[in-house]
Amino acid sequence: MELRIDRSGVERCRALAAKIVAPVEAFIARHSTVSVERAVLRLLGVDGVTGDQVPIPNALLDAVPAAVWNHGVALAFGRALAETGLDPAPLGEAIAAGRFSLEQFSETPPAAARGALRPYVEAALKRIGGRREVRERKLAELPQLPPPLLYVIVASGNIYEDRTAAVAAAQAGAQVIAVIRSTGQSLLDFVPFGPTTEGFGGTYATQENFRIMRAALDEVGERLGRYVMLTNYASGLCMPEIAAMAALERLDMLLNDSMYGILFRDINMKRTFVDQHFSRMLNARSGIVINTGEDNYLTTADAIEQAPAVLASQFINEEFAHRAGLPDDQIGLGDAYEINPDLEDSFLYQVAQAQLAREIFPGAPLKYMPPTKHMTGDVFKGHLIDAMFNLTSVMTRQQIHLCGMLTEAIHTPFLGDRALSLENARYIMNAARHFGDEIVPRPGGIIERRAASVLQSCETLLERVAAMGLMHAIEAATFADVSRTPDGGRGFEGVFERAPDYFNPFEEALCLTATVS
């Protein structure tokens, strides 16, 4: 199906998004954060925890004054590498144990410090590149089923239970497994360590948990003859670190939004903007598809009213993603099926919104989120609403399809819930596989008119944001009716200005190769 949409309006929206993002990018270029620096240390090979369970990257950063951060922690670490001759991992442990101080190595000139870092930077990039090649090879050998890719979540709190659930879900037809994080992890300013078996409403994202799940999905993928993708969350206060860990452990997708944390988790906006940029640079290199979080606008407020905000956010997310080097096929822009099911023609409005996104972002693997807000615990009605969501998804060619659960709003999915949900999606999508190709929305009909009005309102909204500037627009509660101040929210103390000699070897390497390619 195809809607007649105002192409010049789309172009104007893109130009406005570029205008909105440009000054924020200038801010980003002048700043770094503790999480960016910790991601650099992790990529260099610093890992593990101290006796008090403090991750060593945190311990290293916490042990030096902010004045050291300003130059980029890599510089100080590079000097320490040069002077001690140790590898990054033992050096990190030694500093964390108090045997050295990062500040004591002041002899080495910057060029030598950079030189000492170089082999480790190259090794990390090689490892990330290798992970990407493995994914590409496996996808060629074990092709996925046609999209929409059926995506389900596991969230037991125990990585080993999650593994059982994930394998069962893959066998029931799931193509993407997301491990939901423990509630509150997004607000932790560190990444927990090791395998974890206790979480609330989800399982901690740790590098070891990534490894455990990756191995299980690879194994079941081999058995099924199709690659099963793994997803986690590069959101919250540790976006860049999660992106680094995901790159090293071959995750395939990451939830990663340029504004979600600001609006819905009260994370400082400067922190988020800087963090999302570096995390997206890493995602670009590792071939990880980001999933943006526009569904949250719809779950917090009326879905009909918020449609223009969703589209505006998609434009802004796209622009930020492009600026970090992500190509279209790695930008999974989000949307959700959240219009009140009791509204007459609600299905038509859903189709209008989904198709509009499809046509405006033709190269993006759109992420479609299921109904949650109007799911009440009535599992029978819920299963029906999910069926309508599945139909909308297949007819508008959404790419990443988070399967709705009939037990939404009751509990985190049972194994049986997931199987019923997958069955529902498989049935509808198979039955209506080419439905979208067969129909033409009536010119000037409800669907087309709705799409046109959303696009127009989106442009008005973007104009307003461009006039105010993004940070002030957020302060003025332009998005999701939530107001956040530029210096408020969590994690602001972890944002700092770069000194003129600031050095982040990965940023430099990724920028360089991005320009070359």
Place this chain on the structure above:
Amino acid sequence: MSRFVKPYGDTLDDGKVQLSFTLPVEWSEAADEAARQLAVRMGFTDVQVADGRAIAPGFSFFVVYASTPQAVDLEGISASSARTHAMTMEEIDDFVIERIGRKIRVAGACIGTDAHTVGIDAILNMKGYKGDYGLERYHMFEAFNLGSQVSPEALVRYAKEHHMDALLASQVVTQKGSDIKNFTALGELLEAEGIRDRVVLICGGPRVTNRLASELGYDAGFGRGTLPSEVAAFVAVTLADRLRPAALR
């Protein structure tokens, strides 16, 4: 007078129920029989396994219809609940305008070392829960979500300094009775500071019941599945009651 009721299928007292469950076994006729026997062991009669099938290697799913011989006496039932004033957000805002005439100030926090803000966020944050908006969205509430790991002392200090009308204390973690300890500490501190009577004091969490709340000396307790509007309505009605001149009470 007793009034016994049983589930209703198509005839009074037929006791019909539907069940569905997953068993961690490969599907086979024997698995169907296992499902049937399980339902029998649950005390059901006339057990019919309507559907049984594999949903994943090693797992089977069943839909079962059966009858229960059990009945309950409606007369003997009482449940303590603070979810008694059903009103929508708009109705609550109107009620506050009319009966209180100013915004209600509410602070909430996950107290002690608990970092699980899912409950307090569901009640306070704009987003709300199950399509029911959180208190931040109400015109007539000023909601302050202090987040996680707030000590009872800090919450009391905040309540005093910022003149709160209501306090919401949330506890998700219940290991070793830590929730009871924290709730108790908060109540005692408010008493010690002499402001217990100035605030509507509410506790919440998946294991909290209204009965527990009254034992702890709280005004109300809200458990799993609580909607923000239920909390808002309770706070508004309770506060309006307290503000009424004594003679009219």
